Amino acid sequence: MDDATTATETHCPYCSLQCGLRLEPAGRRGGEVAVAPWPEFPTNAGGLCRKGWTAPALLRHRERLTSPLVRDRATGELTAVSWDEALDRVAAGVTEIQERHGRDSVGVFGGGGLTNEKAYALGKFARVALRTSAIDYNGRWCMSSAATAGQRAFGLDRGLPFPLADLADAGVVVLVGSNLCETAPPAARHLDALKANGGTLVVIDPRMTATAARADVHVQPVPGTDLALANGILHLIVAGGGVDQDYVDARTSGFDQVAQHVAGYWPERVERITGVSAPQIADLARRLSEAESVIILTARGAEQHASGTDTVLAWVNVALALGQPGRPHAGYGCITGQGNGQGGREHGQKADQLPGYRRIDDRAARAHVAKVWGIEPDDLPGPGRSAYEMLDAMGTGGGVHALLVFGSNIVVSAPNATHIGERLDALDLLVVADFVMSETAARADVVLPVTQWAEETGTMTNLEGRVILRRQAVTPPAGVRSDLEVLAGLAQRLGVATGFATDPEVVFNELRRASAGGPADYSGIDYDRITREFGVFWPCPGRPAITDEPAQSGTWHAEALHAEALHAEALHAGTLHAETPVPGTLHPGTPRLFLDRFATPDGRARFHAVDHVGAAEQPCPDYPFYLTTGRVLAQYQSGAQTRRVRELDASAPGPFVELHPGVADLLGLVDGEPVRVATRRGTLVVPARISAQIRRDTVFVPFHWVGANLLTNDALDPSSKMPEFKACAASLERVRGAV
Numbered sequence: 001m002d003d004a005t006t007a008t009e010t011h012c013p014y015c016s017l018q019c020g021l022r023l024e025p026a027g028r029r030g031g032e033v034a035v036a037p038w039p040e041f042p043t044n045a046g047g048l049c050r051k052g053w054t055a056p057a058l059l060r061h062r063e064r065l066t067s068p069l070v071r072d073r074a075t076g077e078l079t080a081v082s083w084d085e086a087l088d089r090v091a092a093g094v095t096e097i098q099e100r101h102g103r104d105s106v107g108v109f110g111g112g113g114l115t116n117e118k119a120y121a122l123g124k125f126a127r128v129a130l131r132t133s134a135i136d137y138n139g140r141w142c143m144s145s146a147a148t149a150g151q152r153a154f155g156l157d158r159g160l161p162f163p164l165a166d167l168a169d170a171g172v173v174v175l176v177g178s179n180l181c182e183t184a185p186p187a188a189r190h191l192d193a194l195k196a197n198g199g200t201l202v203v204i205d206p207r208m209t210a211t212a213a214r215a216d217v218h219v220q221p222v223p224g225t226d227l228a229l230a231n232g233i234l235h236l237i238v239a240g241g242g243v244d245q246d247y248v249d250a251r252t253s254g255f256d257q258v259a260q261h262v263a264g265y266w267p268e269r270v271e272r273i274t275g276v277s278a279p280q281i282a283d284l285a286r287r288l289s290e291a292e293s294v295i296i297l298t299a300r301g302a303e304q305h306a307s308g309t310d311t312v313l314a315w316v317n318v319a320l321a322l323g324q325p326g327r328p329h330a331g332y333g334c335i336t337g338q339g340n341g342q343g344g345r346e347h348g349q350k351a352d353q354l355p356g357y358r359r360i361d362d363r364a365a366r367a368h369v370a371k372v373w374g375i376e377p378d379d380l381p382g383p384g385r386s387a388y389e390m391l392d393a394m395g396t397g398g399g400v401h402a403l404l405v406f407g408s409n410i411v412v413s414a415p416n417a418t419h420i421g422e423r424l425d426a427l428d429l430l431v432v433a434d435f436v437m438s439e440t441a442a443r444a445d446v447v448l449p450v451t452q453w454a455e456e457t458g459t460m461t462n463l464e465g466r467v468i469l470r471r472q473a474v475t476p477p478a479g480v481r482s483d484l485e486v487l488a489g490l491a492q493r494l495g496v497a498t499g500f501a502t503d504p505e506v507v508f509n510e511l512r513r514a515s516a517g518g519p520a521d522y523s524g525i526d527y528d529r530i531t532r533e534f535g536v537f538w539p540c541p542g543r544p545a546i547t548d549e550p551a552q553s554g555t556w557h558a559e560a561l562h563a564e565a566l567h568a569e570a571l572h573a574g575t576l577h578a579e580t581p582v583p584g585t586l587h588p589g590t591p592r593l594f595l596d597r598f599a600t601p602d603g604r605a606r607f608h609a610v611d612h613v614g615a616a617e618q619p620c621p622d623y624p625f626y627l628t629t630g631r632v633l634a635q636y637q638s639g640a641q642t643r644r645v646r647e648l649d650a651s652a653p654g655p656f657v658e659l660h661p662g663v664a665d666l667l668g669l670v671d672g673e674p675v676r677v678a679t680r681r682g683t684l685v686v687p688a689r690i691s692a693q694i695r696r697d698t699v700f701v702p703f704h705w706v707g708a709n710l711l712t713n714d715a716l717d718p719s720s721k722m723p724e725f726k727a728c729a730a731s732l733e734r735v736r737g738a739v
């Protein structure tokens, strides 16, 4: 917006729903801009949660950083300096450390909230300016298990392979480990529509959440046992003749092995593992077998485990056996968490990826991207370590000695956070770009104040795979720069004078070329199309002229070239008016994936036989409870933003531990009394919140404050490298006195 004179259609700064909203002049309402509904934007149709309504409070916040800060080596204090001084310090530090320890001794840590343009530029900066393999991002701790499973089963990872609105017309929707109504409240309307249409909502969650309270069926398994539950359900689907054999034969591979495998998951055994009764398991299997269409959605509750990838694969097996993926109003999907959790993992800030969801160890992918970047393929580094592995090795012989952090608050969000704090302190140089003094920025040697959502333009890719455009609505405060400007300034100081544009649209157009022909092909998407069409779903190939690639026969490119040739012929023959647009050269985007084939080499989805192993750390006499973590409605992620919004902080002012009344009786606790929660990694004293809605063997702590992740386990999924945030062994102790 031109500084509060007209309304700007843009998107919320927080979660993956990326709700559309209007920012308009605040007038007498105070502040510079105020939020108004944007009912035409389809994903949320004008609905917002309280985080969206209050988002402008961040824009002129009194804690806003407006000057670069450098830590004074003598006093240890952060001191305001000029941008030149700060960037010179970073460049000198990086150069010196790389000279001493090699290129890979400098790492970059990104975030799932960065725009596509920033994520792309960050990946390019790491590989071209720093020439380091050490780059990963906090999205590794979000959807990586579902992403790995999606790649294996379908050959492609896009959180939802269909628009969210498809939920309304399914027969049964199963949410596994998702509290959608609290984490993304406007999405609840799709669940309400499902029920209004006669559909059934099943929620699988150890807690009776706001979402579970709306369900027709709520199942409360032991944390870390969702895989066994899925195998048990599939056992009964197979035994009861519920398998869609025609679909399985035509569109999948590997079913027979999985059918044999789940024969070992009979209901009584699954009941012993999961705590879900055999009749309840049978009821679930019957409902799924009889439904016309089924959508199974997993989220962090199922995925943030050391066996998260296998857990997702177990649920994908159920969906495939029922013949659902690739059919209307049916299939499997993952509910992405962070605002750009989807796009953030597609364009190069992940340790093993290049833009367009290409693999960095793929020779052809390296050649394509290197050409766009104007470098030799051999100059591209190889794959680096995953997020936690990189942090775990900081300051050690083989690890990074400098870390540049963009859009992430590691101190709060990393598992086993005390250990990660120690590793951060072992760095020679910590640089943090943020717009407030997050807990991580407060430990930095250099803090770079950057722009935030409504002060900048850029694209995001929401949980549906819909690429949307956040538009600048206000002028940033004096003294801050965009992340793109920061990267350009650093690249120039590191001797790479060109190739780092600061205009987001220019960066996006380069991203389009870099993604062209890749799995996440954005080459047919531009800012104007996004505006006209309320977002565009990827893959969306561009015209052949944009991709600059030879067209393969049978592809959309070949069809587009053919259409262009016919058009040219007709123009030449005089049968068309010169102004007639070329038909068929605008790819429509892909709202629904897998309708004809899956993205595997043979076009078939793959079953995977997977086994229950349970949480890496099981309750024991010293730590008798399962600890699980999650979100509350009024806060978002590490809380660096939402804890600074007064209205949100007032309704969710701090962490607590939710525990069962039976446990409270054992400890002699009353509601609100302080409790010490301890695990093998740390302790936390928080007020008790007594609730009959949680399993008796399980306690819950929200993770938006320093605390929950002092406790969590850093056991990693062997494939996705997802830490086990959602289950570890904990003890409780009543603490006399105030929290």
Ligand code: SF4
Pocket: 012, 013, 014, 015, 016, 017, 018, 019, 044, 047, 048, 049, 050, 051, 052, 053, 183, 184, 185, 186, 187
């Ligand atoms: S936080 Fe998520 S659900 Fe709430 S308004 Fe923002 S995008 Fe929508």
